[in-house]
Amino acid sequence: MFGRDLEAAQLREVVAKLAGGHGGVAWLEGEPGIGKSALVDAMTRDAQAVGCRVLRASGDELMRAFPLRMMADALDVNTASADPVRQQIAGLLRGEPVQAGTLDPVLAAGERMLALVDRLCAEQPLLLVLEDVHWADEPSLLLCHRLSRAVDQIPLLLVLTSRPVAARTTAARMRTLVRERPGAHLDLEPLTAADTAALATRLAGGLPGPRLRAELARAGGNPLYLREMIEALVRDKALEGNGPVRELRADVTTTAPSLVAAITRRLDSLSEPTVHALRLAALLRREFDAGHWSEVSGRPMTELVAATEEAVAAGVLAAAGERLTFRHDVIRQVLADQLPVAVRHGLHRHAARALAQLGAGVDEVSPHLLATSGPVDGWALTWLAGLPEAMLYAAPDVAVELLVRATAPPVPTDELHDTLSTRLALALFWLGRDEQACQVAEQVLHRTADPARETRLRILAIRAAGRMRRFEHALALTRSAAQLPPQWQARLQAWRAMILAFVDRLDEAAAEASAALDSALACGDSLAIGYAHNTLAYLAPAADQLCHIDAAIAALGDDVEATDLKMLLTGNRLHRLLANGRRDELEASLAEALVRAEQVGSIRAGIMFAQAAGACYAYGRWDDAVMYADRPDQELLATPALSYLHAIVALIAMHRDDHPTADARLHGAGFLDPAAQARWLGAFGVVAEAVAMHAETGGDLTGGLAVRASYLDLPPGPARASRSDEAILLVRAALALGDRSTADAAAAAVEADPDPAPDRLLAIRCCRAMLAGDPAELLAAAGEYEHWGWLPRRAFALEEAAVLLAGRGDQAGARAAFTEALGTWLELGATWETRRAEARLRPFGIRRGPRTVRRRPAHGWDALTPSERHVARLVAKGLSNPDIAAELFVSRNTVQTHVSRVLSKLQMRSRIELIQQAADGDRAG
Template identity: 70%
Template sequence: MTVIVGRNVESARLHDAIARLADGRGGIAWIEGEPGIGKTALVDATAEAAVKTGCRVLRGGGDELMQAFPLRMIADALDVSARAADPARVLIARLLRGEAVGAATFDPVLAAGERMLELVDRFSAYRPLLLALEDLQWADEASLALCQRMARAVDQIPLLLLATSRPVAPRTTVSRLRALLRDRPGVHLDLGPLSTAETLTFAARLVQGEPGAGLRRELARAGGNPLYLREMLEAVVRDRALRDSGGVRELSPGAATVPPSLQAAIARRLDTLSEQTVGALRFAALLRRRFDVGRWAAVTGRSMPEIVQAADEAVTAGVLVGAGDRLTFRHDVIRQVLSDQLPEAVRAGLHRHAARVVAETGAGVDEVSLHLAATSGPLDAWATTWLADMPEAMLYSAADVAVGLLTRSSAQPVDSDAVQEALLARLALTLFWLGRDEQACQVAVQVLDRTADREFASRLRILAVRAAGRLRRFDHALELAAPAEPDLPLHCQARLRAWRALILLNLDRFDEASAEAHLALAEAQSCGDSLGIGFAHNTLTYLAAEPDQLGHIDAALAALGDDAESTDLKLLLTGNRLVCLLVNGRRADLDASIADALRSAEQKGSMRIGVVYAQATNASYTYGRWDEAVAYADRLNHELLASPSMSYLHAIVALIAIHRDDRATAEARLQAGGFLDPADQGRWVGAFGPVADALALLAESRGDLAESLALRAAYLDLPPGPGRAGRCDEAAYLVRAALAQGEPALAEAAATAVAADPDPSPHRLLVMRFCRALVDADAVGLLTVASDFGQWAWLHHRALTLEEAAYVLAEQGDLAGARTAFGQALAAWLDLGATWDARRLEARLRPYGVRRGPRAVRRRPALGWEALTPSEIHVAQLVAKGMSNPDIAAELFVSRNTVQTHVSRVLTKLRMRSRIELIQQADAIGRAEG
């Protein structure tokens, strides 16, 4: 049993958290303090309390040597291993080794992360779970991101996330996680030094007597740090430097000097060990935080009996702890002292030796790379060959490390041109994977300049074209995609031609793009190249009219195979398919497709999941499911939301906030997207419709109608074509704003522009009719359009059209008709939660005597059983049966994250703190459905 001196308040708060956990309520605990201050002791005591109450306990920690290896901290905590009895753990281990990439998986890190979250969900469904993660200052970035996601789920699963960290210089991800945890209810502890009284109590227990005056003076040097105190006191006890005088323990005259620092105290402990054991421990200090005894024996060259003897001696001396074949240092400061005892050159040499030994024993990529990355300068010949021969998929399990090693190896002389080309190609592929397009393009061009393998070169050329395109350097991309050589294999020609067509499209050279894309499709079909067929259909999707786009997408999806490139393209096409379903009003198909796409992207692990979340956000906003829209947008991590292609989602959340009269949130989201800088606003407004809409609506909400109109008028600067047709909503907003500002010519120009676009989608046709009816002050036409918007379930458009119809009717003196339209518009706005729009509607109609009556409709309740949607009631029923989120996801054929969103909203609406409360109210759920 762990005995802690002092920390009574801290211990009590953590024990309260365990009591809540045992009762089914999750939570967060954050412990911060300097090395040796007692963080681990508190974690030990908390874990013991959790076990006593029947909770499951899992523990792991950050590892300074493993920071560049994604998800290794969480994998350590979940005991992920290829030797595990649990198939789920084995699969995660294979993913992290890069051994399970293919049809079922695209990005091994993302796929492993989703499966880890699923594992935590399942564990906590069976009994409350304490997940203790120490030393987060050394955690890998992917593990920290996963911690953020788990922290957002503790309100709905019995999970206590307990994290510890040293106070360190700001590190973006750690700081963001710390802020997230501290902003949420939970236990937040900053551990300071022990008081003088606590220090004396601590010392009395260790020396079995009251410390004398001389010993007290020495204890003061420890500054109240428990680890330093323990090391200091155990050193003087080992040295027999204490004498007893009537129950008072005092330093003996002439006793050895008390260790002047924590490091010195630890060094003195190590001096008690045999030279052979200390030598073996220095090797162990170069291994992972928790290391395998067999691996330790291999790198030291010792026999198993010899290494077991060293382990026993180190455990007895309090240097190592552990059980079975897994060991760890009792405190990381001990490992650091051992490592620092080695000169840098010797340490690097030992890492080189260890890398080769573990590679020869068939260890995973991360174990070999760990040691290679700890060295500098040229790699040994065996290491460059190892990198060149490694399956490509394995590079992606620790892509940043792979880039570092490949950069070093490709810059040094190697045995053959083939090895050099392989290293450069792998470097280009990994850089492209990481989104480092500038470098990827440069390295790919290097390969093109030196290789004689034309098929190999065509693959790298396409990569360079795509990288330049992602950088929006379309002229350079077109140069790279120059017409292929005639004797290039036909499937290579077809693929390259398809990408050249896409670049021409981005340069607005539509006729050339169409000709190239159709020729690429014909070439790919003639040689049966499925990937080339997919590339060609993908380009033709952007060139085709709306009714034909789905045909190209479905043809591409049907043709593509299961390799990594095809899987990536499938997910991209799926995102485009969602757009087509949205603008064509196929809501049922859209909802089913979103569920399928999210489930697939989560299981396969793809950055394309961001595209799916983006389209789910768009769809939910369009259909008036604004809470869902915000939830989908917030599913994207900070890095994705900051990317230029995804940042517009901030604008959608800002739009919802403005409609709901929350200008502060709107401004914060627009600031986060970088949209409030006047120098950049023109670029953003021209690129993204939601940004233009949000900035204009924000200006209108501030009463600056002139600024709002100026922003709306940017629609007329868009060139005719598919891009402008896809932003037809802006024409409706411009017509409305222009008429309100007495600019009928501007309104007519907008109505004419939207009518000129050839796009036959139902959405654009309805917007066109709205614009014409509003310009003509045709109240009947507006009411008809409002009814049609309602038929398509485009609720925001319906509400806006009803508002304009009410205003036109009032202007024309038809107050009875105006009151009817007003009541319908008010109900529509309130049902969306659009309180700002409702207030605007009332202000516009008040001068005509049209007001909200005593029986005016009220919006749907925000809280209570009546606030639940049918989908939420269904999910609540399954939760009440005791099902975990992954089980519910499988039952409903949706993604686990979608279920988590539903559960979180159910708990919020019902003002419940945990799913246990939901289970306890199963009868009420049945009544809610009835």
Template identity: 40%
Template sequence: MSLQRPDLWVGREAEVSLLCAAAQRLRGGSGTAVWIEGEAGIGKSALVAAVAASAREDGCEVLSATADQLAHPLPLRVMFDCLAVDPSSADPRRAGIADFVRAGRPELFLGGDTASAAAEMLIGLIDELCTAAPTLLVLDDLHWADDTSLALCQRLVPAATQMPLLLILSSRPVARRPQLEQLRSVVRSVGATTVPLGPLTGAQVSGLVSGIVGARPGPALTRLAEQANGNPLYVRELIDVLVRERLLEIGDRAELRDPTSGAVPTSLAAALGTRLSFVPAATMDVLRIAALFGGEFAVTEVAAVLGRPAIEFATDLQEAVTAGIIVEAGERMTFRHPLVRQALYDGMPAALRAALHRDAARALARSGTGTLRVAQQLLAAGVSGDRWARGWLLEATPALAARAPRIAAELLRRELEHDLPDDSDRAGLTASLARVLLGVGEHEEAARCARQALVATDRGPTHWILARALLAGGRNEDAEATLRQSLNEPGMSDTWRARLLASLAMILRANSGALDTADDTAREALRVARSAGDAFATAYALLDLWTNHSVRRQHLSALECVDRALEILRLAPEYADLRTFSVHGRIFTLQNLSRWPEAEATLREARQLAHRTGQTDEGLPDVTAAVLMYWLGRWDDALAELGDAEWSPTAMTYQGLRERGPALLRHGVAALIALRRYERGKAAAYVRAGLNLPVSTVADRENLDFLRAAQAVDAEQQGDPRRALELLTPVLERGPGEMTLTHQWLPDVVRLALTVDDRTTALVALRVSGAEADAEQQPARAAAAHHRCRGLYDGDAESLRTAVSHYRESGTTVELAGSLEDLAVVLARRDDPEARGALHEAAETYRELGAVWDVRRAEARLRELGVRRGAHGRRGPRATHGWEALTPTELKVALLVAEGRSTPHIAQSLFLTRRTAQTHISRILTKLGMRSRVEIAHAAFLRYPERIRADR
């Protein structure tokens, strides 16, 4: 979008001053967001243009775009236009993002979203641009923008305050657009600047007229100008028409030559229509074709539809430019006023418009234009039953679904409403619709379409879609029946037979916990997959076996399976979603083997690979990383992995079935940390959010344990240990096929049971912990938990010392502190003087975690036994503000900020996701009481000059 600074400002001085002040702060490194709202023509774009021109003159990067007026805007279209993301871009970052989107394909295992991945890439690009120079980002006419762009804006608004980014968003006051209302809400919640633009006053209108014509308006002209209702565009267009038609007499004042003449336009539409009346017929023909493309168009697109080289209508196009009807917009062109385009478009009969859109679609397809532009024309045509369009749609749906699934779904639905003579065409379109609907989460309709398509399509992939839709809709038994039926059909290819078998193995474990049957099915899938040479099915079957081994606590066998899967997927980058799941599984298994450094290394390597290959890293297991950091005692890092902002769960669960699993785990981890730090208000919000999620599947139950533990701590803090025990005892019963790591909570069950003198429950917990330990192929984490349970139940200090030694060696700080506390209690009951030392180490470890509640509980337990830490062991509370409050990771991030590194670069350097790095920066700003990265950098140079120079 080209931002043109107006030659004349009237009535907007305060708004210009406010925005210029924001631009001045931007030059100093402080960003913010600004929301401008007003009706069409009220001056939003002109206001922004004035600030943009000033910012550009001061060396700021200025990027802008206007959302297109289309019934179905393309995902991220306005963001791509604003950031000049194009395959032909000289900037490899921009070209890489465009190529990623162009090659986008739905992921087979977890169900990928190309637009969401691209949004992450765009945020990273914006961050890098802001690191290079203060950046003004202007997004105009957001009422026309697609939901994906609006969702990205929701994330940019709070981020703008943490980087040199001035984000200006403008919109008409459109109601009943949920995503737009959410964006408005985010703007308000972060205290961003809001600029409502109302109509000019009568005096301001007179001033504007005077500025345009060079003389004060007379009474008749003033009355006519009042019909503009204070809209500057209307005023300018009226005066332009009056001057062009020589209807004004200008002397000491400007007045209408004939105040009673009916020839004087009395509406904006009439004014615009008069502008078009001067355009030659040939130019009007070109403009009508251009109007088919929405607000912006490429000259090559018009040429394709006209069937003429551009040189043949160049004169006509130049005529429109000279008349001020169209203007340049980078490599494209746009109508100067949207209402001009609308007048041209609405002026054509509906039947003609439909025919032109249909012809445009064919012409664009022949010329090699992207599928999205062709699809938009077909959509606008509003007709179905065209054989060419049907054939094009069947071929183009996979590419279209990856980029714009809603458009693909609507075109397919509309085509299917037509009476199709060819059953194979109907089946093909229905199968395509089922796949698209599965990708956008409309599971019930996806299943219905898949069943219809089974009549005459390739049954392997269609059965797969049907089973996945049923699973996602919670109909596991129906999904199992569907897979069994499909596997009994003759003629199934080995590739799809292997994939369906692998899916069936997963469902058997989840539905009934029939591990032996699931194993047999997975091994058969593995055999068939190897015979077919299908990497996806081979890795999928290995992950089925990994799951079953993990449920049995055969962690060495599980590790072997997941490592084999990862090796296969290393040579198959097209299955990135399955690789992500495999990385998650490897981290999980290494934790169970108490090989925590290797688990960390796996996470680092996975993120390093994502950075090195240019992939979006947000699909990597943030929640898995948070659980890892929780047990290692790096709670601030765990919370950063979870993020402070509204969190949207991925489709990844332990068995790849449900979306709720990670959400339950996320809320549970955050709540447990908050409660142990005695931040009860925060914890209550997380607990409520977790409890609002339904728990009905194996995946849900497997991810519920942290939330249960948090509820138990909450009850204990309220002085009700018996209630705490009741809340935690469900972990004693692990359902068939369930993977939940019960051993990590059993020491707390034993402790609580003994506290309320319930030795029966304590004994049950001890026996369960023994069974968990016995199941391990190699004594590891469950064995250590059993030593701790036995030490508590029997008062056996040696068992507890064994647990302490294990946790100290493996590095699990949280479990080490708990074991030391339990050891101190057992020693105190024997009057052993070592009790004080164990208590002191436990309390100091808790203090480092910020676990205020655990310190209080430990000291209270020992105080009852006559043991106190003594004054020498007490220290002040952890700092919450200033440099001393920064965690080691936050300090590293602050120093990298001081070196001028972008967020993606910081993330890459520290093996974080971009979003996690941004969370760290946000917390640094809060703890230091600062507003921008520039302030962080300045303060860091003063405090750590030697360290920053050394790091460089």
């Protein structure tokens, strides 16, 4: 701790805040041996002394390909745990089917880990230390990011240490993100000359003389290097002087030129059997199981006892609970590097086979296979082919790398080759590597004689081609030349129907889907039934869509493919519930869908959040809309399927005159890029609305109208029918600029789509009323919008009616409609619409009255929504986020965001303050 007084004081401060219930993040960065671990050791002692729980783990170069490994180590997640939650997480990470229908075991395990941390923090403040995050697996880092967003509401101090990291890496992005959070962020510099002298005095037993000081300057202020140099000099009896000064002997001409060399000299002091055993241990992880060490080395534990004791005494190994660990990762690396590459690869092959025969998991065996080069051994081919498929999803990147090598010629049998290739295609598909997945799948399906395998791979290739929007190729794949059993024919026919729908061959699609459904029902294949109903739901009139979706969901089971389809159908169902005005059912279904998405670990959880954001935007619950829009991870928000959520946030920001936020979202997502704009406008109505509003709020009404007119370019059919709201906005914008022909075209387009859903029928009424100048019809439409709960559209219709009534001289009617519209705009916080409505009615002498509803305050208890008040009461009772989620039957992520907003509105720094305030209120009462 020499020379680290300032840093240690900062860390003691954040530990003291943690003990008081306030979370934070600490980031310690510096070169190996600079003192990061020493500072962390001091933090853990301080935290334990004040009653905090401490959990700690390190990143590991050998394990960085295995998702959530570092986080699992920190949370003591293993199959032998007495805690059933930890057992279940460990099972998920091993690829075991711990829950029917789990889609992505990594996502499912991550959600359970976050819930576990929540519960641990509810019991006592938690210091979670993750060292060497430059070696961390990416999912662990993403989980760290999510935890860092929760430190403002739970007593969690997240401590991360790292070597200097290269730009544009995940660790570098993580550093940037966590430094935005409260806490301590330290870049550890080398020790000063004075601190180096003080440490040398302590280690050498006296003040260093001139020659010794000059030699120690080679350590560059690195405490570990300095310690290794001095301890080597002491072992070699290279120091002299019995008084207060210790000097380097004149006949000593060389010392270790580097930290690696210094550690090598330390190892030279050990016996050869111990060094040999340690080299084998170095092929394992930095923290390793003694039983695995025994198995790999071929030496019984009784023989390893002496080696362990010698290594511990020499400062090479240390105990880590029931495991052993190298005192520093540099020591492990030096030992591993002492082995020639060919020998090291051979030992890794030996270790892989030994651990596999021991029954170790994929995460223990695969790192050794990955550390080798060349063909995969025959035993490993059989091992890979015999693993449960679910284990491939637990570490798909690892699976792909091994399976690519395993499928390289020669493979002993065609059957083994096809099995391994099928697994490779599946892993590539779940990783989203569609081009490669399609190629591998087609290679196998053209040569296999197994109908089940052929059809499975054919459907996988169709889906991959569809995701790449190669619909003609996908259609060609649906034409199977083989005579397949009825269930496989039904599945293929259902997928052919969906592809036909994608290319707007709607009549053919409907006929194929109906035939597929008949075949599927006849043979009782649930997946084929689900696929067929899914296509029919897309093609059917609004009144029948939910019937098809519900029938599909009811038919499906709980295997992985069925669960994925069920999540897709659930998202479609939520959209149709919104369009049909079934608000209560939508909200109940949405809560259930979010909970289910977290449980099964589905990337489609992002789609559920997107549906929630869209519904809340339509209902005028704009704070909730922003909450849901920002819920998916940034990586998901960058995908085309979810990027439109940035447009929802931008729209709300523009409604509220927050133009910096709107500009950042629109520019960041590329929506304002002229080269890509046509694609975005054609794909997402909310993007078109946001881009048009951006032009209008900037005073470019003509530009806004041009953007809105892109609605007229959409082809007739289900896609355009789902965007009927755009017609209303286009009619108003066109009339405002005197462009009657565009307004008429918009009304004609929305009327041409044969979809009788309430949202479209109301859009037609509003368009007709604006074109006819009929305020009564607009008022009637406003009443319908109020009935369905679509408050922004209600205010829109009322405002248009007020302008028409004022133009007719009906001052009383205009004032009533204006007051109601203005009250809604104010309640929503729609500053821009408020100004616009006032400007439009001011020429008629109509202004805001004294009884106009005011906007909800931004801070204090009155600022909370009813949902937030309920959550706040449960937090005040001391419930953790998972407990609140279970009581309200909502997702844990939803609760976390509610709590964060509650604390922000109440201007509190942690949930502890809310609990204390509630307790003070009880005592006062």
